[in-house]
Amino acid sequence: MAGARGSAAFRRGGKGSEAVVAKSASVPARAVVARAVLVRSALAGAALVVAVVPASAGAQGTGGAGPEATPVPAPRSAPAPAPRSAPTPAPRSAPALPPVRSKARLARLACVSGCAEGGAVRPGALLRVRGRGLRRTAEVGFGGAPGEADDVASAPARRRRTFVDVRVPLGAATGPVTVLDRDGVASAPAPVPLSVEPAIPATAAGGPSIDVDVQAPKAYFDALRPMRVSYVVHDDRPVDVRVELVRQADEAVIASWAPGVVQPETPQVVQWNGVAGGRVQRAGRYAFRVTAADEGGALRATSAQAGPPVPSAERDPSEFVFLRHQFPVRGPHSYGEYAARFGGGRGHQGQDVFAACGTPMVAARGGLVKFKQYHSRAGYYLVIDGEQTGVDYSYMHLASAALVSKGERVRTGQLIGYVGDTGNTSGCHLHFEMWKRPGWYSGGSAFDPLPELLAWDRQS
8 A cells, every 4th residue: 555655646746745755765856757757657667467358348438459468557456545635525326237148049949849739838848049149148037927026047958059948947937037147247038928838747757756846946045045945745635745955066065944734735944045054065065855744753755865966967956056156247248457456556455346337247255245335436336244254255346336225135136237347457356355354444454255256256
């Protein structure tokens, strides 16, 4: 910070600052002016950085020779905006920014197998989603009725440029179908909603059985919607049910539920928030196992046993991946180099993630909003005290004021703002910092967030 303050003094310039330097150094004023010019030139040269920027981001920034390696000025190191800093200049008005749109375009839906009459599908059916730009599909969403209460999703069984095959998950309801790409950007719904009919009871086909289906292929700790699993018991009588959550790395049962007696052919739901034994569980692959017993305790049916995943073109519907964080930039992005890295250029205390202005930005970890302010160098910024961590998460250069308020409780993956270029910076990007306890500019210390960002990026 001392270097950053010194640089600011040279930028202020003016006769007063030159006179002070001349007096302290006891050299002629002309030599001091020449030395100041040289220092300013050196700082300007040191501020250049080369980053690989998405084409869409380059159009928003300083331009360049081409999309492969676009030279851009390094964003000047984000300052240490003290929580109780002196008044700063009024923020400039942020322009309206167009939303980042998915490149996927859905054309029509077609049932491949497990179809019902009239073009409808049943849970477990193989659905083909046709369109274009679908090769990067991460999951297919089944919207159901308005609102999120009955929304479910499933990972694709096969993906190509013009189509995606996916199993219709248990719990899917009639409604719109969308796809989510690997950058977290959702497409517009297919032109015609999907019609879903209840599954045919399986008792006649082979006796008691249980269908289990998680309602999303990934779950995040402290998310707005916890992981939910749907199950249906196919039997000829009510049965006593037990649900277990198994960590596949060591096949340990980390949580269990005892719903009691349930009716056959009636969908049931259990949810999990990522905590077991009072602790947030480690990231990894998990699976739900459901067993049903008669009144005397004799085993009537069990779902597929959890354990090491079996190689298959399709995922096990009882499995999901649990993650503690979500990557904050939900759109095409790249990482800054050199001065944009932690410790680069004048004590840079975070990592810059380049993306087009207007790219949605979410909370990497839920928690409590500690600061929401504007600073002349950081622009619009936000600091969140991470839930069940000793870490503060800082987001700078937002396009406009954050969408959450100081003191508000936010959730992992919740929309908090949009990537921008406010403050003292060049080009659209997120300046992201992580601070150890006791926190951001309150006695804690910043550490390099790049390894964490890269891991979250790969997983989420």
